[in-house]
Amino acid sequence: MDITTNYLGMKLNSPVIAGSSGLTDSVDKIEALARHGAGAVVLKSIFEEEILFQFEDVLKDAEKDGVDLDQFDYFDFHLKGKKINHYIKLIQAAKQAVDIPVIASINCVSSHEWTAFADRLQDAGADALELNMFFLPSDFQRTSMEQEKAYFKVIDKVLAAVSIPVALKISYYFSSLGPMIQRLSKTGIKGLVLFNRFFSPDFDIDKMTVKPSFVFSSPAELAMSLRWIAIMANKVDCDLAASTGVHDGPALIKQLLAGARSVQTVSSLYRKGPTHIETMLDNLKTWMKTHDYHCLDDFRGQLSQEVTTNPAAYERVQFMRYFEGEKDLT
């Protein structure tokens, strides 16, 4: 049975990618993920702030954009430089240790000259680059158009700097999500990861304080990316990878049926360890055997909006008809 998939122009042994997180920040962890069937790994992101301040000449640009330089002292500067070198070494060592693609990840919020650093990741041997981009739309001075423009600016700069494939990991906070995903897919990037999941606040009502909410996703969170992978599957010019809420074999199968070329999983691996990838892949193979499928393309996208017999299901957003039979919901 063939469970290989093509993602970002690369052939992966399996469609399960270990997503960017602390699970991919060391060679030992990456080796374990590869051993248990990960098709690729996305390294823990290096953050724009960590890159930006390595280069003195870009400090001036950053200052112009309102970054307060006084808050960074020599020690910050020194530590950041060390962190970047550590990241480069991680890529080099991971590439030596495993045969699967190693995707470097940058968390970025601007198109500052940090983009010149992208080629150092490429030189270190990264097979691809995933840009994790997000601006919380709470800046009341910034229109949605300005917000969107920033994405295209970063993509242009990064694509000019590297020749390895570039993927973009986004959130669903866009005023017109479908058209935005489509436009992004036409920029020359090779993949879109739908969607990132963020650190969110919660309240402690006894201490009357704000605290972090759940760090890990729940399986129910699959719904958002499943809908959008299915809607966009045949409307984009790049690969789609599903992220958030992919916890088990059935969720993996659903995302492939929606049209994903790969899935990324993180919370499930934090909870169950790298061997869980094998379980997911075993589930996939058993299901494929039952349905007499020999490769992923035999069924990929079969429930995408354009292919399914019930495309309206993806447009339905209100619970109207459930009010009639509420007792059936339990």
Ligand SMILES: Cc1cc2nc3c(=O)[nH]c(=O)nc-3n(C[C@H](O)[C@H](O)[C@H](O)COP(=O)(O)O)c2cc1C
């Ligand atoms: C502890 C932790 C650290 C993470 N760090 C990163 C990161 O550095 N870069 C990134 O793009 N996503 C990061 N993520 C988000 C994950 O890559 C993923 O998008 C998110 O957890 C949703 O997938 P899941 O439902 O499989 O957990 C992190 C998630 C967790 C739980």
